Amino acid sequence: MWSLTSPEGEGYARITFPDVEVTLDSDGGFGGSILDNFYVVRAPGGGLFVDLYATGAFQYRVTELSEPGRLVVDYRPASVELSFPIPVQAQRTVVFEPRAREAITSPLEVSGYSRNPEASNTMALVDADGNVLARSTALSNDWLDTWGYFETTLEFPAFEGTAILRVGGESARDGSFEGVEVPVTYGGEGG
DSSP: OOEEEOOTTSSEEEEEETTOOOOSOOEEEOSSSSEEEEEEEEOTTSSEEEEEEESSOEEEEEEEETTTTEEEEEEEEOSSOOSSOOOEEOSSEEEEESOTTEEEOSSEEEEEEEOOGGGEEEEEEEETTSOEEEEEEEEOSOSSSSEEEEEEEEOOOOOSSEEEEEEEEEOTTTOOEEEEEEEEEEOOOOO
16 A cells, blocks of 8 residues: 655655555665655654655656556656755755745744664754754654654744754764754744
8 A cells, every 4th residue: 555645846756655664775866867866764653655856846647566566656847846945955864844945933843854873863943143042852763774754843032034954963973063954034923
């Protein structure tokens, strides 16, 4: 059993496999086509999902084949602009929410997936002057066999202008930050 979703204007497609627990491949690239890369992620409620990222807007067709069982997803570029930026990606961290240049409010929902050591994901919201407005750590639900899903909430004070949300971990080599940096702006009081 599987299902496919591809929110209009989002630049990705998600194939969900609720009954699959094991995979041989956890990520990869496609080599310069309309598809950029994919991530196999342990779903929060069990099973796995595969996110396929495109390099732009697309149309697609899915065909289910048997003997052996497989899904074929055909992509074709579309002549429209994406409504939302593709999630920010780094070597071991992908931030799904918030998206780059999004106006944020407190509390801020942060979600994504990672392969950081010990499944640990550190988040810090840093204003333009380098002040840390909020900091949190969230554990992913996997990191050895697949990309692990994480989500958390950050509460922060009002700020002016832009800020950077840093999500990732420390380098085992030298302790420096390794992860993604998502530029955001303050969107006013949350609710």
